[in-house]
Amino acid sequence: MGERFTASRVPAPGIAELFHTHHRWQRWLDVEAALAQPQAEFGIIPPDAAQAISAACRIGRLDTARIEEGIARQSHPPMPLTVELSRSVGEPHDGWVHWGATTQNITQTGDVLVLRQAHRIILRQLARSISRRLGLSAMPVPSRSSADHFAEFVCALGLLAGTCEKLGRELYTPMKTVYGEVEEPVPAGTSGSSTMPQKRNPQLCQDILGLTTEIRALVPLALETMHNEHEADHAPAALFDAQAAEGSFADLLASDSRVTAHLAPQAIKTLLQPSSHTGHSAALARTAAAQARDVASHTRTHLESHSRVTMNPA
Known part of the structure; x- marks a missing residue:
């Protein structure tokens, strides 16, 4: 990734390094290693082959000069990397490298890993610096559709x-x-x-x-971006799944480990009771309204005392 010629004169957050060629290659190799493990679990490739592939998926174990030469000749970055990985794995497991995968499977997934690392750095920078300077905090009234x-x-x-x-x-x-x-x-x-x-x-x-x-x-x-409509979550999709499975919505949630890891079956049933559908919405709305009235009152008092403006009571 290119950089400004003045980059050395300002603090570096560590994002540019994530997009260096060898780092991107390592993320691609991470995907190759992650692919081999479940393939072995499902019997698609031998377990020994998965272990050999995972052990070889380290950029330091590969001949990067040979990879670069192959890219210059083939104009196809992933292929020389795969060939070099196969050479590093060696017989008898080299034929299982990149088994059943496409170029896009590896490169796009690996690049997403790079972007996720960059995103985490940006979030840390924002949390430490901008949020502190601008006094940002959690929304008083949560809303998915509000931007x-x-x-x-x-x-x-x-x-x-x-x-x-x-x-x-x-x-x-x-x-x-x-x-x-x-x-x-x-x-x-x-x-x-x-x-x-x-x-x-x-x-x-x-x-x-x-x-x-x-x-x-x-x-x-x-x-x-402020002009968007309606709420957006996965509840409708879950409801459709429940209908397709000919079961209740509560049963579907109770059978989902992602839900039961946080909620007991009885808690799920309680949450699905119509009387509790609004959750804390009423309390949040009342609190926000009270805060708004306090701000309006202080603003009215301030204006009346400093500019002699008489405001009609609401």
Whole structure:
């Protein structure tokens, strides 16, 4: 994955490394290893072959130069990797490598693993930094169909980007040669120009201006996401499954280990009683309404005391 030439001058969150070629190859190998294990469990390939394949699925055990040479010749990255993995596994198990799999099975699944790692890093960064700075918290009234909080988040980032852009531009302008009033820190060995090594280009400021423009452009798109309809969950699909199985919805849930790992059968029946369908919705709504009335009251008092505005009581 390409990177900005100024990347070494700012802290790296560790995402770029995830997209390096050898790391992607390792994720592909992880999929090959994960594929071999259940195949052995179901008798599709010999157990010894699965063990040999799993043990060989380490990028450090493969000849990466040979893989790269094969890619240059075949224009097909997964194939040379598979051939090299087979060579590393060796006889008599090499013929079971990549058994029954397609290129997309391996590469797409492996790339999803890479994206999941990147997503986790982003979530950690957001949890530690942005949430703290912006004072974000859980929704007072949970709602699956509401995207207002996402739009608010992006708008807040847009405002932050606008401020950063203003700061960057305030520095960018006086850095012009005609002014020469300020300049960015210049690490030893940095060159400003191939023909004018004494020149100091506003590299970081240009990065700030470019990135903040991209962030601000997301604001109208975020506002558009607020316009969606209805709830969206898997309850209808589960109900259809219950009908297809000629059983009750409660029986279907009670037979699902993903549900029973958290709920006892009696708890499932209690939750399915019509009288409990609303759950804590009423209490949440009353709490949110009370908070809204308090905010309105404080706002009315503030306006009346500071601007002499008389507001009619609601």
